[in-house]
Amino acid sequence: MYTAVFICLCMIALPTIVNKYAKFMTIVFAFSKIFIKSIFQELFSGNYLSGNTGLTSSKNELFYRHIFTPIKDCWSRPIHGHASTVITVQPENGDQPCECINMGSYNYLGFGGIDKTITSQVKQAIETYGVASTSVRDGSENDLQSVLETKIATFLNKDAAVVIGMGFATNTSVIPVLLTDGVDPKNVLVLSDSFNHASIVEGIRLSGAKVKVFKHNNALDLEEILFRETSCCNWDKIVVFVEGIYSMEGDFCNLNEIVQVKTKYGAHLYLDEAHSIGATGPTGRGVAEHFNINTSNIDVMMGTFTKSFGSVGGYVCASRPVINCIRATATACVYSPGMSHAAVMQALVTLEILIAGSKKPMQLRENANYFRKCLMEMKYPVLGDVDSPIIPFLIERPDRLVEFSRKCLARGVAIVIVGYPATPFLESRARFCISSEHTREQLDYVLMVIDETSRELKLRKVSGYAESKNTHDFHSDVVLNPPSDLVSNLWNTVSVKKIETITEFTTTSFLNMHKHPDVIISAKNAIDVYSCGTCGPRGFYGTLDIHMDLESTLATKLNVEKAIIYSYGLVVVSSVVKAFAKPNDFLIYDELVSTPVKSGIVLSRASKLSFKHNDISSLVEQLEYAKQLDPNGDATVYVLVEGVYANIGDIVNLPCIIALRSRYKFCLICDDSYGFGLLGKHRLGTPDHYNVPHSEVDLYIGSFENAIGSVGGFCAGVGDMISHQVLNGSGYCFSASLPAYCTSAIRTSLDIIERDTDAYHELNNVMRYTSVMLGKLSNFSRVDVDLSITPLYCIYIRDNDGMYNIELLEKIKHDVAKQHGIRIDVVQHPKQPGIPTANPFIKFNVDKDQDLGINGTLNVFVKFMIAYLS
Numbered sequence: 001m002y003t004a005v006f007i008c009l010c011m012i013a014l015p016t017i018v019n020k021y022a023k024f025m026t027i028v029f030a031f032s033k034i035f036i037k038s039i040f041q042e043l044f045s046g047n048y049l050s051g052n053t054g055l056t057s058s059k060n061e062l063f064y065r066h067i068f069t070p071i072k073d074c075w076s077r078p079i080h081g082h083a084s085t086v087i088t089v090q091p092e093n094g095d096q097p098c099e100c101i102n103m104g105s106y107n108y109l110g111f112g113g114i115d116k117t118i119t120s121q122v123k124q125a126i127e128t129y130g131v132a133s134t135s136v137r138d139g140s141e142n143d144l145q146s147v148l149e150t151k152i153a154t155f156l157n158k159d160a161a162v163v164i165g166m167g168f169a170t171n172t173s174v175i176p177v178l179l180t181d182g183v184d185p186k187n188v189l190v191l192s193d194s195f196n197h198a199s200i201v202e203g204i205r206l207s208g209a210k211v212k213v214f215k216h217n218n219a220l221d222l223e224e225i226l227f228r229e230t231s232c233c234n235w236d237k238i239v240v241f242v243e244g245i246y247s248m249e250g251d252f253c254n255l256n257e258i259v260q261v262k263t264k265y266g267a268h269l270y271l272d273e274a275h276s277i278g279a280t281g282p283t284g285r286g287v288a289e290h291f292n293i294n295t296s297n298i299d300v301m302m303g304t305f306t307k308s309f310g311s312v313g314g315y316v317c318a319s320r321p322v323i324n325c326i327r328a329t330a331t332a333c334v335y336s337p338g339m340s341h342a343a344v345m346q347a348l349v350t351l352e353i354l355i356a357g358s359k360k361p362m363q364l365r366e367n368a369n370y371f372r373k374c375l376m377e378m379k380y381p382v383l384g385d386v387d388s389p390i391i392p393f394l395i396e397r398p399d400r401l402v403e404f405s406r407k408c409l410a411r412g413v414a415i416v417i418v419g420y421p422a423t424p425f426l427e428s429r430a431r432f433c434i435s436s437e438h439t440r441e442q443l444d445y446v447l448m449v450i451d452e453t454s455r456e457l458k459l460r461k462v463s464g465y466a467e468s469k470n471t472h473d474f475h476s477d478v479v480l481n482p483p484s485d486l487v488s489n490l491w492n493t494v495s496v497k498k499i500e501t502i503t504e505f506t507t508t509s510f511l512n513m514h515k516h517p518d519v520i521i522s523a524k525n526a527i528d529v530y531s532c533g534t535c536g537p538r539g540f541y542g543t544l545d546i547h548m549d550l551e552s553t554l555a556t557k558l559n560v561e562k563a564i565i566y567s568y569g570l571v572v573v574s575s576v577v578k579a580f581a582k583p584n585d586f587l588i589y590d591e592l593v594s595t596p597v598k599s600g601i602v603l604s605r606a607s608k609l610s611f612k613h614n615d616i617s618s619l620v621e622q623l624e625y626a627k628q629l630d631p632n633g634d635a636t637v638y639v640l641v642e643g644v645y646a647n648i649g650d651i652v653n654l655p656c657i658i659a660l661r662s663r664y665k666f667c668l669i670c671d672d673s674y675g676f677g678l679l680g681k682h683r684l685g686t687p688d689h690y691n692v693p694h695s696e697v698d699l700y701i702g703s704f705e706n707a708i709g710s711v712g713g714f715c716a717g718v719g720d721m722i723s724h725q726v727l728n729g730s731g732y733c734f735s736a737s738l739p740a741y742c743t744s745a746i747r748t749s750l751d752i753i754e755r756d757t758d759a760y761h762e763l764n765n766v767m768r769y770t771s772v773m774l775g776k777l778s779n780f781s782r783v784d785v786d787l788s789i790t791p792l793y794c795i796y797i798r799d800n801d802g803m804y805n806i807e808l809l810e811k812i813k814h815d816v817a818k819q820h821g822i823r824i825d826v827v828q829h830p831k832q833p834g835i836p837t838a839n840p841f842i843k844f845n846v847d848k849d850q851d852l853g854i855n856g857t858l859n860v861f862v863k864f865m866i867a868y869l870s
Contacts, residue, residue: 082531084113110437111310167304170314175203182488208833219257244276250384266481278308502821513709530740542737569703569713571731643672643686677707
């Protein structure tokens, strides 16, 4: 009887349960179908789980092999040429290239294509300045970047600006500085929108501040959290983080209400306009103009030149003290060269076109609204706001999503699709990015293809659309708390004066490859074919055929299974460490690794242990300690070192570390940013220097921004570990890809460096002479400088009280520039949670063309320092 009652109850409840969970079950079924099909294909091929390194989690391994791999043809489709409204897609399966209408690139204003006027000026910038910037910047320069900074600040009606070579790195390096300057980060409150970009999330994590996430675009939830937190705590600093347009949703931030709330509670507002600058507002000035809000209400305005401007890089506009603080301490400003001059020129010329009153923003809005209106009239489920150039199209089922992408491509339409984990599990989608240069005929054709394909796949339609979000009345408009200073008052007194320098000792282009005639020709030729920027990440039509060629070339030269290139050298090591060192693992690192490496350590959730600098016995102690904590060997142990230590200038004892691997079974990560292209018989870095195969290093990291004289970086090693980064390397996944002109320049530089031994011998002579000259400073007891034969020298100076005084170093820097026209770099480290802040130092770099004469600037600098220290 009870059984019968139970069955009856189940039958009554079944329709309700099915109705409630049908969508979820359908999507689970779709994922399962892809997974099971892949498993059977692999079983019958005899390759089941072959090649698993054991260094990636089984969950990630299964997801990559059996869910992503069967459908990966829908992402990272290589293209040849520039990211205009029509692109040439080159399928990896060997099919013929096809011309497609481009609905995937962030080419909002059409500047991603070839333009006779703009392109010629970009090429001229390469001819005049070289491929890369090669030196860090402190604001004292009279250069193209200074012009761009002034113009973007004026464009947005802010006091000052700083530009950085990568949009992703702009957030990850600037945000920690702003949150930690002058205060204990534990007493800083961060409010972050739940849909904020990965770069914002990383930047906040690097600060160590307390984070509260508020519901997406919900100002009421934001106020509730602020009310609760300010009632119980007295915060030193409160900062709210939002985006202008959310790239996966296509909606604007609720700026009016968020400004009201942040003002009421004395919070600062950080606005990321990566997708909105240039693309919104009548004149392209972004969401503040779109909502008619004065930019004085927004404390920090960040944006990128990657989308609307067809270039690369990012900017921050704010008050002058904030910009002074960023220049002096942000990792991207201290450890990386400035934007390449070609990218600066592209951004500068397009910005001037906007300032002159271009009609492109209005045309973009018309195109976007037309496309959105047509989709809505066809009753397809679209997300986002009117006037937004990003139009997400819900498809939900991953198997239908994949078929939708493939069928559109077959019909000559290139689209982006996004699913879990990049979107909520039940909300897989296609995403259409509109350009001002799309013709009405192109948009109509795409709409026809969407409708035909949707009918074939029986995609869901909707009966209606939710109304636009309403404004809310808050409890009171009374300002409860005046805002605190975003940065320390000390930055108010900093005065950066333009100084004409005769000699730069800040370059990292040690072989001056950035100005080699063959490299310049190669870069200019690439501009003619691919234009300046790629207008998208590697997964979304930002993969170029020459990217794949360079990765193959690197793997061959290093004799490893695979290589992957990143668009900015600074983010490679942090992305790699974060991708691999997980909870329950051990991360053992040299205590003197540089700030970019430490960023990866902070982002990692592994147990962290440090060993004394270049001390093998200390490393063994920590390996033994990790072994005691994990007697069964369940955890993965990672050892993290630099090839040439950026904070010292000496070379890692690589052979001794490798000798320990057989005993302790650890994974070795080596960041050889300063060694690659410089050390060894073939200039292939620290392993080459010791005649050790690169395959002995599990994850070998290099930079193209130093000896190679270009932009970007790479990671090379075991195939599965490199493939793992395609989905898990944040600096790879979430940033625009490497520009073609930089990629082509790298390929040419690698060939030149390998065959041109004269340049290396010239540099070697300079390094030996510099070591002798700087050795004279070691006679002073308060000076420490490593004299290893490398082109970077880190000079640590204590004041009369035995303290490492940043003011003393800044005075030396100022005086030697003013008196002798010599520019040196002072490295000041930002605070990083859980890691001691390193001492400041003078970084003194040399290149192969250094003047070694008795009256040369090297001798002048040493004489100046001796007189200064005496």
